[in-house]
Amino acid sequence: MFKLWISIKKDVRILLRDKVGISLMFVMPIILVVVVTSIQNSTFQLVNKNKLPIVICNTDTGKASTQFIESVGKIGLFTVTQIPKEKAKTITDEMHGKDALLGIVIPSNFSSEVDKKAKSASDKAMVAFSGQADSIKTIAKSTKTNEIDPLTLYYNPVLQESLRFSIQGAIGSCLQLVQTRETLRTLYYASNEKELPKSLEDEMLNSNTTINMLPVSKDGTRTTPNASQHNVPSWTIFAMFFVIMSLGGSVVREKVSGSFIRLKTLPTNYLVGLLSKQITYLAVTLLQAAVIFSMGMLLFPYLGLPALNLPSDLFALFLVTLVCGWCAVSYSICVGVFSETQEQSNGFGAVSIVILACVGGLMVPSFAMQGLAKTMANFSPMHWVLQAYYTLFLEGGKLKDVLNNIGSLFIITVVIQFITYLGLKRKNLI
Amino acid sequence: MAADQPFAIAIEHMGFRYPDNAAVSFADLNLKVEKGIRFGLFGPNGAGKTTLMNLMTGVLSVNEGSIKLLGKETGKQNKEVNTLFGFVPQDFSFYQELSPAENLEFFGAWAGLTQTEITNRTDELLHILGLEDVRNKPVEKFSGGMKRRVNLAIGVIHNPQVLFLDEPTVGVDVQTRQAIINYLLKLNESGTTLIYTSHQLNEAEDLCEQIAMIDEGKIITQGHIDDVLKAHNHDSLENLFINLTGKAYRN
Structure with a gap:
């Protein structure tokens, strides 16, 4: 020793x-x-607290694109900066200038196509409600090619793939919301010949089920990892x-x-x-x-x-x-x-x-x-x-x-x- | 048992070869060193002096024959034998980051001394070798001569009966060399057998009683220094050395 x-x-x-x-x-x-x-x-913090800067160039003049931009802003994941539609072709330069990691160009026919698709879906729904099966097939055939031009999402390569997919999912949800709202409004108007009440619209579009996120722990504590x-x-x-x-x-x-x-x-x-x-x-x-x-x-x-x-x-x-x-x-x-x-x-x-x-x-x-x-x-x-x-x-x-x-x-x-x-x-x- | 043995070292029919076969080897080597004498081992570079030292101290193990130190067979980590001898290698074999006192404490403990024995021997050796004033300073800042003295002090901390010295005065000034030689003579007077190698043949003449010269793994002459010089008709070890080993460069 x-x-x-x-x-x-x-x-x-x-x-x-x-x-x-x-x-x-x-x-x-x-x-x-x-x-x-x-x-x-x-x-x-970028993922959990800070917002991702996003540049949006809206070349459309309709309501749907405005609603889409509002939806993107409301997600809470992005800080939205709009740029004039003349800058659509130089959006990547704008992204660099504004230190934005993401950029979206909304096509000029975005709102009109959303309207068309809403009208088509509404028509099918009305026919379906009336039980005319043959008519449904006819409408389906006539609206098969009624697709909206793609919305282009630019991203900085530094974004990890998993984060990019999350962003794609979030933007997709916004698009879905805009499309669903427009379809509901059209459908309601077709059946009632008046505007869909705001309160009813909100009730139909908003999910009442919240997601409660909890870290899994063995001791039952709920401390969020940092x-x-x-x-x-x-x-x-x-x-x-x-x-x-x-x-x-x-x-x-x-x-x-x-x-x-x-x-x-x-x-x-x-x-x-x-x-x-x-x-x-x-x-x-x-x-x-x-x-x-x-x-x-x-x-x-x-x-x-x-x-x-x-x-x-x-x-x-x-x-x-x-x-x-x-x-x-x-x-x-x-x-x-x-x-x-x-x-x-x-x-x-x-x-x-x-x-x-x-x-x-x-x-x-x-x-x-x-x-x-x-x-x-x-x-x-x-x-x-x-x-x-x-x-x-x-x-x-x-x-x-x-x-x-x-x-x-x-x-x-x-x-x-x-x-x-x-x-x-x-x-x-x- | 060790006290009754007439020989400090007895090498009998010893054979040794490095595993790579490139370095010097010994075959059927016989050598006896009487107890209590001052023995010098000389030879040109590459003759096998350091290898023989390492074999005698158990750093290397023989392939054939035997080496006995005070009647006990040497070998790797033979604890009983390792307490009997001290070794002062040619290189500075201590921790340069430590002070002389700290080095002596460590090597003293590994040599089997108690704390009290270490304390007493440290004080004594640092006094004798003139290192008292620097006992707590890191050795790395010392001159070559001071480091040689620390090297020597560590080798004798446990009062060994046999002391192996591999060029203990290389690279030191005259004063330090004299001090080391005088200390070694005192050690020998008190009964310690000295087995010494050096290229300083003048110094060897002052220090050694008996010598052996080796070359290419063989002993080419051995005996009492005066007898060897007389037998070969030479008046100095240096002349004898040149005569026996030649003038060609050695590697």
Whole structure:
């Protein structure tokens, strides 16, 4: 125990004097978490709070196009800017000028075609109500080609596909509303020879069923996830694995320096040295997590970012973080043992961490992965930590909900330790 | 048991070859170093001095034969043997980020000393080797001579019975060299066997009692320094060295 304690003291001293290593392990991840969360927060707000700027060029002069523009404005998703109809051909320039992500050109025959379609549908309905089946077929044949010219929607390529489809759906709903309103009005007029009362129109068009959106949680709480809840845990994992830049290099440095020759002549097994490094750097990873989580809770609100809320099961959070840290440290030592030079360790370490992060779902959600990528995710320790963190941070899960993740992570870590042991034996280091 | 052994090192029919076969190897090497003497091991570059040191200290393992240190077989991580000797490698074999006191604390613990023993030996060694004033300063800021003294201090922290020194004075000024040599002589007076390699043959004449010269993995001469010089009709080790190993460059 004395040898281990002295070894830990030595490792801590060396670590504290390695200013570059400390900045790589603490400052860089903090900057990364702040920057990524800020960017993701903007996206969250874009989707959830901010409105998308949209430019509409109305080349039509009828009522239906005006109603359509009003409907688009009422959705609450867009900030509508109208431009003169002469600018229809240069709408993309207008989009750039007004920093709009979307643009719509309403064709000049939009209202007249909506009217025609409404009239046609109304006629069919009237015939149907009177029970003249043959007449319905005749009308259907005569109105088959009665289609409205397409409405052109321009979009900035930066918009993600999923958001684009949401926008398309929203615009489609507006079009449907305009068409249905006009059909109702025509139908009512045809049967009653007077205008459809506004109150009745509203009652018929407005859905009385509201959609109650609730995040799914295991503990029954209804906290809406925010960018901090998503990003801080995931990039904390990344930061913990980045310990490889200091630890991997430290193992290689010791291995190739003269001090290792001396260590081999002393009556102490090098495994004591490796155990000391594991304990020291495990403490570092736990400290990293504590610093980043604290920053998310206390500092983020001052930076205009949503505060991080810790999960209710703090013991589970500690356990997941502990096993994650142990895995990160084990992986770093493994890379250090197999690397011949510090350059190899740093280069391979950094690239492999980014790959593990990609595969593990830190950059692309693993639920969006398909086939081989989804299978490979299971081999990335980051995947299991991320799932556990999401269960705790986003779903209000407890220890029993993350035991499976902890178990998988533990198995991966033991395998890495075993590979390290084989490497040490093969290289005659123990 | 170790105290009864007449030989500090006994190498018998030792064979060694690096796995890649490119480096020097030994075949059927025999060498005995009496306990309590100052023994010098010399040879040109690439002759196998450092390899032999590494074999004697258990850093490398022999393929054939045996190497015994105070009667105990050396080998990889032989704890019992490793407490008996100290090693001062040619490279600065310590943590440059740490101070002399911190290095001595770490290596002392790994050598099996208690905290009290480490504290006492640290004070004693830093005093003897003139490092008291810089005991808490990082070694990386030291001169080459000071680093050599730290290297030596670590090698003797646990009072070894046999001390291996691989070019312990390379790159130091005259004062430091004298200080190191004087300290080594004192150590030997107190019973420590010194096994030393160097290219400084004048220094070796002052320090060593017995020598062996090796070249291409073979011992080409060995014995008491005066006897060896007499047998080969030379008045200095340098002349003998040139005579036995030639003037051609060695890599």
